[in-house]
Amino acid sequence: MDTQLPPQVGEALTRFLLEQRRLAPGLVSRAVVTGSAATGDWHDGVSDIDVVFVVTRDPVDDLPALAPLHAESSPHIDGVYLTEAEIARGPDQVEAAPQVVEGVLLSALAGGSLTWATWRELEDGVQGVVDGGDVIWTPTADRHPDTATHLATRARSDLIDFWEPVGDSAEAELADRGPDDPVRPETVRWLALSPIRLVETMESGRIVSKTDAARAAAARWPEHADLLDRAVRDRAGERQTFVTADARQAIALLRQCVALARR
Incomplete structure (x- = not known):
């Protein structure tokens, strides 16, 4: 490195x-x-x-x-x-x-x-x-047996056991909100960037940055590329405005990540 x-x-x-x-x-x-x-x-x-x-x-x-x-x-x-x-x-x-x-x-x-x-x-x-x-x-020169395997297994279980219920809860909270109602940027970033990073870890056994994970997810799911780009920009300090429709799209992306974990 x-x-x-x-x-x-x-x-x-x-x-x-x-x-x-x-x-x-x-x-x-x-x-x-x-x-x-x-x-x-x-x-x-x-x-x-x-x-x-x-x-x-x-x-x-x-x-x-x-x-x-x-x-x-x-x-x-x-x-x-x-x-x-x-x-x-x-x-x-x-x-x-x-x-x-x-x-x-x-x-x-x-x-x-x-x-x-x-x-x-x-x-x-x-x-x-x-x-x-x-x-x-x-x-560093540290090496620990089966770390990548343990990490990939944990990433898969986190997507299913933690993030799937998070998606359900977030969807319920947004149910009565209009599509153009404002949503906290931190919420959209969390929903959009965290699960895709776990997908990269699950598939590779490596820790990647959220920016790199967003790049890979945009290539995999081009329909979410704009949302991911804005989430990365906001995380870097270039503040963006997000609305309910963005949060719902982030939840849809989250569910696609969970679906990969369930394969």
């Missing part, structure tokens, strides 16, 4: 990791960048930075000092603190871990980043190691 991070990400993480080392010496052996910053889909002023902090000891005594550092980070530097042993065991064997959500450090959170998606991103991410007064960035 290319180790080139967006400049704002590299600068923010370098400052953060150096201060983190000062506050908790010897705690973090490496920091693996995941999420949009690693997939080329990070947007300044919109995206957070997601990181797996690989630690050498139980960080419980260090968390009080680190909580303000996360809270004051801009953009927010979120993620999870894991030992190498926990990473080796896999997400199914890690019940809870310190995690940071929107700048808030929680000492023991279940779920969240403890998924096969994170473990797959550990294989394709970019890792930083503090070296003196700088951070050295290299591709």
